[in-house]
Amino acid sequence: MTRLFQLAAVAALAAAAAACGGSTSTNTIAASGPTVTETFTGTVQPAGAADIHTFTVTTPGTVSVTMTSAGPPPTIMMGIGLGNPDNAGNCIYITTVQQPPSSTPQISGTVTASGAYCVAVGDIGNAAGPITYSVTVSHT
Numbered sequence: 803m804t805r806l807f808q809l810a811a812v813a814a815l816a817a818a819a820a821a822c823g824g825s826t827s828t829n830t831i832a833a834s835g836p837t838v839t840e841t842f843t844g845t846v847q848p849a850g851a852a853d854i855h856t857f858t859v860t861t862p863g864t865v866s867v868t869m870t871s872a873g874p875p876p877t878i879m880m881g882i883g884l885g886n887p888d889n890a891g892n893c894i895y896i897t898t899v900q901q902p903p904s905s906t907p908q909i910s911g912t913v914t915a916s917g918a919y920c921v922a923v924g925d926i927g928n929a930a931g932p933i934t935y936s937v938t939v940s941h942t
Contacts, residue, residue: 835861835942842921846933852881852924854893855937862914863942866907867921872935877902880935883922884909893920900926903935913941 842855859865865884872880879902885895901908913919923935 835863837864837940837942839938839940841936841938843934843936844923846880846923846925846929846935848925848929848931848933849927850925852883852893852922853935854887854891854920854922855939856887856918856920857939857941859913859916859919859941861942862916863912865909865911865913865919865939865941867909867937867939868905868907869901869903869923869935869937870905872903872923872933874931874933878933879926879928880933881922881924881926882908882937883920883924885920885922887918887920893922895922907940 838860840857844853844855846853867882867884869880869882872878879900881898881900883893883895883898885893885897888894897909897911899908919941921937921939923937925933
């Protein structure tokens with residue numbers, strides 16, 4: 803509650819300064835928690851079920867998913883999904899992509915609610931054998 807009061811006081815002060823012909827620049831203050839980075843690894847079987855990992859977002863904010871490695875071969879295209887876990891252990895997808903491994907996020911965006919989320923990695927039909935992968939999720 804104190805932080806909310808401080809944010810409101812800063813906003814009111816900025817509005818008052820602008821109304822009096824003060825500075826025209828504005829600063830945006832975003833309530834956000836520290837960034838948490840989690841790495842998940844696993845193996846996906848050809849034409850098998852997606853491998854699902856859960857994580858908890860404590861403060862709404864940005865989320866990014868980066869599949870940093872997968873293979874063999876090291877350039878294989880995989881399905882990557884971000885969603886919410888259900889009671890049966892499934893991942894109900896918010897978004898999915900088909901991408902090869904990369905050092906840049908394949909999925910990024912904003913989550914508007916704290917709670918349980920999941921990331922899934924699966925074969926899209928091109929795996930000739932088991933695929934070992936590593937995926938990193940950064941969130942607040």
